[in-house]
Amino acid sequence: MERVNFKTMDDVTIVGNWVTAPTTLGAVILLHTMPETRKSWLTFQDILAKRGLASLAIDLRGHGESLDGPGGLKIDYQRFTDSEHQSSLFDALAAVEWIKGRGHEVGRIAAVGASIGANLAVQLLREEPQLKGAALLSAGKNYRGLNAVADVVEILPEQSLWIAASEMDDPDSFKDSQDILAAASSIQKEFVPAKDAGHGTKMLENQPALAQALADWLKQLIQGG
Secondary structure (H helix, E strand, O other): EEEEEEEEEOOOEEEEEEOOOOOOEEEEEEEOOOOOOHHHHHHHHHHHHOOOOEEEEEOOOOOOOOEOOOOHOOOHHHOOOOOHHOHHHHHHHHHHHHHHOOOOOHHHEEEEOOHHHHHHHHHHHHOOOOEEEEEEEOOOOOOOOOEHHHHHOOOOOEEEEEEEEEEEEOOOHHHHHHHHHHHHHOOOEEEEEEEEOOOOOOHHHHOHHHHHHHHHHHHHHHHHO
C-alpha cells in the first residue's frame, strides 16, 4: 500500500491509499461514508487486488488526513455547509486525474461509494462519462444537497450500476436505492438486497460474500472494456 496525496482544482489536499496488483486490469476509486475515512476500505482493497484491480481510497475533504484547504487553512467536515459537502465532488475528480497520471485509461476506471460517497459516485459518473460505472452502497435520494435521483438521470446508458442496501435495519436507504435504480437509464443495472447488514461499508464487513460479489462485478465491468 502506498500513501499518496494530491491537490483538487479548488486547492484542497487529498490523502489516499493506493493499492496495486501484480497484473492490473484497471482501477477503482473508493469514496467513504461520513464520518468514516479511507481506512474503512482496507479489507476491500485487498479483495480487489486479488482480482487484478488497483484501487485508490481517499479521505474526502475534512475527513481523516485531508484537512488542508486553500492556503493551508484547516478544514473539518463537521463544520461544512451543504455547499461545502457538495464540493467533495472535486476530490473524486482529482482522484480520476491522479489515477490517469499512473497510466490508467479512464475507460478502465470504476467508482464505489458508500452513503454520501455513493451519491458522489453518481455525480462522478455524470462528470466523467468515460468511467465504466459505479457501485453504490446505501445510497440516498439526497445527502447534503447531493441528489442522486436527479443526477443518475444524466449518466449515460453505457455506464453500469450495481446498487446494494440493507432491508429492515436501513429501510430509508433501501427504498432510496430502489428509486435511484429505477431513475437510471443504464443498460446494465442491478439491485442487490441485503438483510440486517448495516449501512455503507459495514455491509461488506458484515456480509463477506457481498464484498466478494461486488469485487467480481467490478472485475467483469472493467474487463468488459
